[in-house]
Amino acid sequence: MINWRVILSISKTHLFSRIKQTAIAALGVTFGIGTFIILVSFMTGLNGLLDGLILDRTPHVHIYNEIKPSEKQPVDLYEKIKNSFTKVRSIKPKLTQRKIHNALPLMDQLNNNPKVKGAIPQLQAQIFYISGSIELGGNLVGIDVLEEVRLFNFGQYVVKGSSEALDNLDNGILIGAGVAKKMSLDVGNTVQISTVGGDLFPLKIVGIYQSGLAELDNVQSFANLKTAQRILGEPRNYFTDINVKLHDIEDAVPMANKIERQFDLTAVDIKTANAQFETGTSIRNLITYAVSITLLIVAGFGIYNILNMLIYEKMNDIAILKATGFSGRDVKYIFISQAILIGLVGGILGLLIGYGISVVIDNLPFETEALPTIKTFQVNYNPGYYVIGITFAMASTFLAGYLPARKAQKIDPVEIIRGQ
Amino acid sequence: MGIENILEAREINKYFREPVLFHVLKDISFSIKNGEFVSIMGKSGCGKSTLLYILSTMDTDYEGELFLNGEKITGKHHEELAKIRNQNIGFVFQFHYLLSEFTVLENVMLPAKKLGSKSLQEIEHDAMEKLKLLHIDDQAKKLASRISGGQKQRVAIARALINDPAIIMGDEPTGNLDSHNSENVMDIFKALAQERNLSLLIVTHDTDFAKKTDRIIEMGDGRILSS
DSSP states (O other): OOOHHHHHHHHHHHHHHHHHHHHHHHHHHHHHHHHHHHHHHHHHHHHHHHHHHTTTTTTEEEOOOOOOOOOHHHHHHGGGGTTTTOOOOOOOOOOOOOOTTTTTHHHHOOOOOOOTTEEEEEEEEEEEEEEEEEEEEEEEEEHHHHHHHHHHHHGEEEEEHHHHHHHOTTEEEEEEHHHHTTTTTTOOOEEEEEEETEEEEEEEEEEEOOSOHHHHHHHEEEHHHHHHHHTTTTTTTOSSEEEEESGGGGHHHHHHHHHHHHSSSSEHHHHOOOOHHHHHHHHHHHHHHHHHHHHHHHHHHHHHHHHHHHHHHHHHHHHHHTTTTTHHHHHHHHHHHHHHHHHHHHHHHHHHHHHHHHHHHHHOOBBBTTTTOOOOOOOOOOOOHHHHEEEEHHHHHHHHHHHHHHHHOOOOOOHHHHHH | OOOOEEEEEEEEEEEEEESSOEEEEEEEEEEEEOOOEEEEEEESEEEEHHHHHHTSSSOOOOEEEEETTTEEEETTTTHHHHHHHHHHHEOOOOOOOTTTTSSSHHHHHHHHHOOOOHHHHHHHHHHHHHHTTTOOGGGSSSSSGGGGGHHHHHHHHHHHHHTTOSSSEETTTTTTTTTHHHHHHHHHHHHHHHHHHEEEEOSSSOOOHTTTSSEEEEEETEEEEEE
């Protein structure tokens, strides 16, 4: 039977009669937890920002028809030399069209799959931007604008003009920021483009696109899918790429494998395409946790130290408590409860301070050429981190308090009283 | 009361093992009756304090048997012994041994709070009663570190009384007090023994003090010389 009210009132008195030391111990925890929250919120916010930069606009599965040699050369099909060693020299890529064969039924099938959030077609074409006698090489991508906006946040990267205008206008073009700068073009101007075949088309600039990746912005422009098909002189079912966005990114790898096998197309999943990116994210997380845990361990040692000293100072009190009928367990709980109270108060304060500074960071201006849509630092307010923070605070202070408290439990009152 | 002997020791032997083996207490047997005021006298080092710590259940490292209220307490678990101390034994030490960060009243209330058989209001009322009995109720709200030595000893007695124990044990409770305060404490003990039928067992050096008690147990070289 443990009388918690008595134990808590004793530990409260101990804590309040040494308020300075208590405050220092609690501040150690506050500092540790606060830094943890700030670090983890800021770091994961930054990760989210970078994820958004690359992953949001990268299709989870990108399907296209790759120009490559046939896997099976005709000689492989010849039965009579099946078991012999064959050698084919000077293999050429297979002659095939760039378009995805039977694209419309394939897209229907993908869009009916419950795992798929959306599958949208693109038409990529090599073009030249004409400025007087200068021809600038570039890419024109025909897109389904509204779907791109819905699935890949396309609208975020249109820094001037609007993406909707592209959908409305039959001869509109969204021109890359780099191209626009080179050719001194702006919204409302007309740009001449020529296809590889040499046909000239005047297109009206409805907006300027800036992805933040300079190599892309220097060449890429976007047009309505129909416009692109018309420029190339191709029919309405002519697409070169299909971009698929899934509900769960984890399905990307099996889905890509399945499509490759089923349709004899090349399908690249996001994990393969951005493997180095995932590594960067996990290493940043690792650093965040390593630093935070170090801070919390230091705070834990601070508490251990202070409670240890407290117990040496309180030897007499412990002897009296034991002589008047408090058991060793009661004494242990008195000191453990002090540690836990320090951890709780310090931890909650740490969460509040961490949250406060996160809000400040969230409002700090952060403008960079590379990220046109970002105006301030990004902070992740995931409540999970707050739960981890307070849990760790409680656990580390409990451990820091447990060892000195066990020492107090074992103190022999006779030795103390006799020692006087 | 059916039980005549409040405390009984049978064949108590105690050894100190460090630094060398030393036989401190040799075949100590005696008993204390209900309402008896007993003092233990002897020279320094004769083992009287050691005996008191064994009788108080705080020291469990001994041979022999100990009975409190007719119940054998030798061999019980630490937790149980703590409970027995809390309920049945009141302590007064040579040094005042109050919790200095608590008020006088809280010091007196603490053992009763631990016992937990009464409500907080009742405990507070009882504690004030005990303080009044010892004429220090006016100091109740002061911190224990802010009162004089004589007052502290009276607070310690009040604390010893709070759970209405069967026996009060004192280890030279007047050893650190001047003659005036010492006499004061003696009177209090005497009154408690007579009016409340309380048993008292006091270790002392003070012959004057011992003479006023009902019985003197004299110790020497770890044995009882006369009782």
